[in-house]
Amino acid sequence: MDFGDSPEELAFRLRLREWLSHNNPGLPPSSTSDEYWAGQAAWHQTLYDAGFFGLSWPKGVGGHELPSVYEVILDEEIIAAGAPPRPSVGYLVQGLLAHGNEDVQRRFLPGLVSGRDRWCQGFSEPDAGSDLASLRTQAVPEGSEYVVTGHKVWTSYSDAADWCLVLARTDPNVPKHRGISAFIIPMGQDAIEQRPIRMINGITREFGEVIFDGARVDAANMVGEPGEGWRLAMTVVSHEREPGELGYVARYGKLVNELVHVVEEWPDEHGPEQRRDLAWALIEAEMLRCHVSRRLSDRLDGLSHGPEGSVDKLLMTSVEQAVGHAALSIGGAAPTEGDDTWLKVYLYSRAQSVMGGTSQIQRNLIASRILELPTS
Amino acid sequence: MDVRLSPEQVTLRDAARQVVDRLCPQAVAQLDDAERAAKLDAAVEASGWLELRTATDDGSPWATGVEVAVVAEELGRGLADTAFLGPTMAADLRRLAGAPPASTSETIALSADLSEPAVALGGALGRGAVALDAHAATSALVLLPEGDGYAIGAIALGSTTTSVDLTRPVASCPPGAMVSPLEGGARPLGTDDIARWRSLGLAVTSADLVGVMRGVVTISCDYARSRRQYGAAIGSFQAVQHLLADAYVAAEGSASIALHAAWAVDALDGPDALAAASAAKAYCARAARSVCETAIQVHGGIGNTWECLAHVFLRRALLSSEVLGGVGPNLARVLATHGIGGDDGLR
Numbered sequence: 246m247d248f249g250d251s252p253e254e255l256a257f258r259l260r261l262r263e264w265l266s267h268n269n270p271g272l273p274p275s276s277t278s279d280e281y282w283a284g285q286a287a288w289h290q291t292l293y294d295a296g297f298f299g300l301s302w303p304k305g306v307g308g309h310e311l312p313s314v315y316e317v318i319l320d321e322e323i324i325a326a327g328a329p330p331r332p333s334v335g336y337l338v339q340g341l342l343a344h345g346n347e348d349v350q351r352r353f354l355p356g357l358v359s360g361r362d363r364w365c366q367g368f369s370e371p372d373a374g375s376d377l378a379s380l381r382t383q384a385v386p387e388g389s390e391y392v393v394t395g396h397k398v399w400t401s402y403s404d405a406a407d408w409c410l411v412l413a414r415t416d417p418n419v420p421k422h423r424g425i426s427a428f429i430i431p432m433g434q435d436a437i438e439q440r441p442i443r444m445i446n447g448i449t450r451e452f453g454e455v456i457f458d459g460a461r462v463d464a465a466n467m468v469g470e471p472g473e474g475w476r477l478a479m480t481v482v483s484h485e486r487e488p489g490e491l492g493y494v495a496r497y498g499k500l501v502n503e504l505v506h507v508v509e510e511w512p513d514e515h516g517p518e519q520r521r522d523l524a525w526a527l528i529e530a531e532m533l534r535c536h537v538s539r540r541l542s543d544r545l546d547g548l549s550h551g552p553e554g555s556v557d558k559l560l561m562t563s564v565e566q567a568v569g570h571a572a573l574s575i576g577g578a579a580p581t582e583g584d585d586t587w588l589k590v591y592l593y594s595r596a597q598s599v600m601g602g603t604s605q606i607q608r609n610l611i612a613s614r615i616l617e618l619p620t621s
Numbered sequence: 622m623d624v625r626l627s628p629e630q631v632t633l634r635d636a637a638r639q640v641v642d643r644l645c646p647q648a649v650a651q652l653d654d655a656e657r658a659a660k661l662d663a664a665v666e667a668s669g670w671l672e673l674r675t676a677t678d679d680g681s682p683w684a685t686g687v688e689v690a691v692v693a694e695e696l697g698r699g700l701a702d703t704a705f706l707g708p709t710m711a712a713d714l715r716r717l718a719g720a721p722p723a724s725t726s727e728t729i730a731l732s733a734d735l736s737e738p739a740v741a742l743g744g745a746l747g748r749g750a751v752a753l754d755a756h757a758a759t760s761a762l763v764l765l766p767e768g769d770g771y772a773i774g775a776i777a778l779g780s781t782t783t784s785v786d787l788t789r790p791v792a793s794c795p796p797g798a799m800v801s802p803l804e805g806g807a808r809p810l811g812t813d814d815i816a817r818w819r820s821l822g823l824a825v826t827s828a829d830l831v832g833v834m835r836g837v838v839t840i841s842c843d844y845a846r847s848r849r850q851y852g853a854a855i856g857s858f859q860a861v862q863h864l865l866a867d868a869y870v871a872a873e874g875s876a877s878i879a880l881h882a883a884w885a886v887d888a889l890d891g892p893d894a895l896a897a898a899s900a901a902k903a904y905c906a907r908a909a910r911s912v913c914e915t916a917i918q919v920h921g922g923i924g925n926t927w928e929c930l931a932h933v934f935l936r937r938a939l940l941s942s943e944v945l946g947g948v949g950p951n952l953a954r955v956l957a958t959h960g961i962g963g964d965d966g967l968r
Contacts, residue, residue, distance in 0.1 A: 246626055246687050248884050254622060314622040508961045520961060524952040527959060528878075528900045536877035542624040559870045611869060612862035616842050621857035 248538060250318070257311075258318050264295055265326035272329045274500060277589035281329070282450035286405065289332040289360030298331060299358045302338060306354035313541040316489055321534070324498030331492035336484035337364055337410060344427070344469035344477040353408070353429055365406035365432070367397035367455055368478060375606050377412075378421045378475060382457065384413035384428060389464050391415075393430060393457045399600070403439045403453030406432050410481075411457070412474045425474035429466040436460040446592035483551075485601040486558035489537040493561055497530040500568050500590060504575050507587075519574045526571035529564040536560055552614035555607035562597045562604055569594025624880060626691065634691045640664045641699030649928050652702060652787055661703045662757060670705065674713035674821070675722045682716055686821055686886025690828035690879065697832025697941070698839075700933055702788040704728065706825055706944070707754030711762050713821055717814045718773050719807030728758035730776060730794050735943040736950055738815075739763040741774055741800040748796055753944065755781045755792035763800055770809035774800040786940035787933050816891030822945040823898035824886050827879040829941045830909040834872035837916040837934035841865060844920055861919060868915045871908040878904050896958040903951035906942035913938050 250258060270288050272281045292298040293307065300315040302308025309315075323330060334357060341354055356362030373380040382395020393413055403409070409430045416424035432439070436459045442452040469477055484490045504523055508515045515523075540557065569591040576587020598604040612618045626634065644661040646652050665671065670692045673684040689709055696705050707728030714729065715722060730739035730750040739750035741763045752761035761778055764771040776798050781790040810818075842865055845856030855861050882901035885894040913935035917924035924931045942948070956962040 246624055246630060246880075246884060247888070248622055248624055248881055249888055250622060317622065505959050505961060512961070515961075520956055521952060523961070524903070524955045527955055528904050528952075531881075531900045532874050532878040532904055535881040536874060538622060538624050539877045539880065542622065545623060545625065556870050556873050559867075560874045563874075605863070608863040608866035609859070611866035612856075612859075616838075616856075616862075616865055616869060618842065618845060618856035618862050618865065619854045621853060621859075 248535075254315070254318060257315065258322060261297055261319065261322045262325070264297065265322055265328050268295065269326050269328040271327075274496075274503075274586070274590060277446065277448070277586050277593070279448055279450040282402070282405075282448075285329070285332060286360055286363060288329050289334075292331060293359045298360070299338070302335075302358060303342070306338070306342070306350065307358035313489070313544045314538065316492070317494065317534070317538050317541055320492055320495035320498070320537070323492075323495040324502065327499055327502065328495075330495040330499065332360065333491040333493075334358070334364065335490035335492075336481045336487075337366065339484040339490070340410070340427075340477050340481035341468060343480045344473060346469075348465065349429070349468055357408075362407045363402060363405045365400050365403045365409045365453075365455075366481070367400055367409045367411035367430075367457075368481075369399045370396055371398055375603055377478065378425070380412055380414065380425065382411065382413040383417075384411075384415050384426060384462070386415075386464065390461050391428060391464060391467070393428065393460045393462060395457050396454065397457070398442075398454040400439075400453045400455050401451055403432075403455050404441055404450060408432060409437075409455065410468070411462075412478055415471050415474075419472070422475045423472050425478070426471050427468040427474040427477045428462045429468060430457070430460060430462045434460055444593065445595065446589040448589070448593075482602055483554040486554040486561075486607070487540070488533055488557055488561040488564075489541050491561075493565075494530075494534050494537050497526075497533060497564050497568050500572070501526045501530045504568075504571055504587075507575055515575060519571075522567075522571040522574040526564075526568045529567040533560060533564045552610050555602075555610040556615070558601060558607050559604060559611075565594045565597040624884070626687075630688060630691055633688055634695060636668065637670070637692045637695035640668065641695050641701060645699035645701050646788075646930075646933075649787075649930060649933060652933070658702055661701060665701075665703045665705065671708045672712065672722070674709050674716060676716040676719075680716065680719065682713065682887070685888075686824050686883040687880075689821070689825055689886075690883035693825045693828040694832035694835075694876075694879075697829035697937065698836035699832075700788050700836065700930070700937060704754035704757045704789070706789075706822075706829065706941075707752070707758060707761075709825060710753075710818070710822055713818055714762050714773055714810075715803075715806075717810055717818060718803070720773065720803055720805045723760075725760065726758045727775070728752050728754045728761045728778075730761040730763050731944065735940075736946040738819075738945075739794070740771075741765055741776075744800055746776065746794055746796055746798045746800060750776075750794040750798075751784075752776070752778055752792040752794055754789055756790045758792075761792070761794065762803070764810070764815075765800065765802065767809050770811045771815065772809055773803040773806055775803055776800055784940055786937045788937055789940060813891035816895040817886065819945055820882070820891070820894035820898035821886050823895075823902040823951070824879065824882040826941040826944045827875070827882055827898070827901045827905040830905040830938055831872060831876045831879050833934050833938045833941065834868070834875060834905075834909055834912045837913055837931060838865065838868050838872055840930055840934075841868070841916040841919045844923075848921075855919075864915050864919060868912040871912050875901075875905045875908045892958075895954065899946075899951040899954035899958070902942075902946065903948050903955065906938075906947045906951070909938040909942060910935070 299308035384391040572587040573591035885897035
């Protein structure tokens with residue numbers, strides 16, 4: 246039982262620390278500015294080229310096959326350096342690793358891991374949110390291709406993506422969970438229209454909706470077998486619920502440290518209530534760091550993904566929203582100086598209890614699959 | 622980094638779990654079963670768990686904060702009505718001062734609100750104090766200011782009084798109670814010693830709170846599976862399920878931060894260990910009260926009766942929370958750690 250570094254881990258940490266001291270691009274927080282999203286791809290590639298991305302993933306796809314706890318070290322050093330969090334593509338990587346055949350993995354994973362290719366994920370639809378399995382986007386075979394028609398929404402990074410991992414119905418005549426297949430669709434075609442969605446804090450570069458109007462995809466780009474789409478979706482969302490996969494420990498650590506600096510700089514303007522909110526944000530962020538260390542250590546026995554991802558998602562949400570409340574408290578609800586960064590952090594935090602499966606869905610999963618409470 | 626319990630720590634946990642499952646109260650009425658309670662005391666005594674923080678030849682403790690926390694969590698989960706926190710803290714204080722282990726059963730005394738160690742000047746207690754885990758102890762340790770640090774003194778204990786916690790009685794030590802300096806203390810306790818000792822207390826009580834939460838979530842889920850209304854188990858209703866899911870999540874987050882605090886007790890410098898422990902204690906104290914309140918709610922009318930174990934968990938949580946400071950003092954410590962604390966805690 247040791248939260249401390251082994252000699253190898255320490256050597257890695259020091260090498261990373263030295264590298265970060267020269268290579269921090271100094272982007273604004275991801276949740277407040279389109280500038281972050283514009284610079285994120287370059288940061289991804291910089292991290293990858295230096296050998297600090299995909300630490301626990303297979304070497305064959307560009308990873309380093311290090312024990313998963315190295316991801317915590319990466320997050321801790323990113324926090325200490327005040328650098329941008331690592332890009333969150335782990336859930337896509339895990340989905341392709343678990344369900345893609347060798348050909349799909351060979352063609353797509355290196356570009357995804359290195360950041361050379363940008364990806365988005367076409368799961369949700371206007372009428373299929375929490376009830377994802379009721380999705381209506383269709384993929385109809387035509388020769389060696391499928392023709393895809395439908396409307397996807399809440400598609401992160403759709404504006405910049407080269408590829409979209411799309412769930413589409415390939416068999417309307419079987420129960421809804423079994424008729425779904427997954428495809429990797431090239432975004433650069435006329436039959437695909439991408440529209441940005443403006444979030445409540447004003448940013449437009451993160452979220453979009455995508456309309457597929459007879460878009461074409463090679464049948465060889467199907468991930469897994471026909472009808473395996475639902476299982477792939479469950480793999481992807483289970484990883485999407487995990488702060489360890491997302492690098493969110495660093496995201497929150499960086500934000501709370503910046504809030505601490507604000508209070509340090511203007512101590513007289515921040516009274517007991519604001520300090521109390523900040524103390525909770527600090528404690529919540531620390532909890533998540535410890536929790537991710539625990540989860541990733543459990544993985545040293547071998548990768549396992551069960552319903553505990555829902556626990557992690559709810560914990561991560563409580564951290565994000567505690568940080569959001571501290572940001573609101575310290576930055577003020579009506580900033581007059583023109584800098585509304587903290588207000589934007591707060592507003593963005595409301596999305597965490599919705600994206601990747603709402604908090605209510607996570608509670609349902611915990612109740613049935615962990616607490617084994619009866620179904621009604 | 623590998624924060625999984627070692628095989629030895631798993632063995633220790635399983636041993637504690639066995640004792641808890643065999644001898645701890647399974648119903649409120651069993652709190653009055655003196656024969657059972659005596660067997661539990663004897664089992665804990667025989668286990669060696671009360672000596673985990675006594676000194677080895679080089680002055681380090683026999684076991685780290687992690688082993689202490691592993692035992693504390695199980696005792697909390699089972700509502701163990703036996704002394705563990707007090708004797709463990711007393712043993713650690715003796716170890717830090719280089720004093721020999723106690724020859725009789727010993728505990729510690731805290732300020733009347735439990736938030737600080739009891740301090741005595743001039744051979745007698747100035748203010749009233751409270752001794753923890755008093756039902757088995759004959760004396761309680763207090764701090765005696767000496768130069769820049771502290772020596773240790775002992776107060777003889779009289780009869781116990783009931784506290785909020787039905788499983789762990791306390792004894793009040795009135796102002797003016799005589800304090801005798803401890804024989805054989807080799808060195809005064811410095812700031813770092815006190816910080817480390819406090820961190821142990823905060824880590825052990827955090828672990829106890831984690832155990833309490835896990836125990837009370839278990840009985841609440843059991844109840845929700847068996848209690849029927851509207852022709853269905855109440856655990857099938859989403860409103861009840863979500864309460865229980867939130868309680869489970871709060872216990873898991875608490876377990877993670879409490880584990881880190883337990884590790885930090887011996888692995889980090891005193892001030893860093895105290896910072897880790899303060900964050901954990903604030904988190905666990907807030908979570909435990911909320912989780913126990915949820916348990917009472919899920920039990921409905923029964924949950925508000927003396928016969929339901931839910932309030933025994935809540936009461937134990939209330940005591941563990943206040944020992945060496947609950948939410949407020951620890952939030953203040955977290956802010957001070959980050960250099961933004963005020964002179965009076967939260968300013």
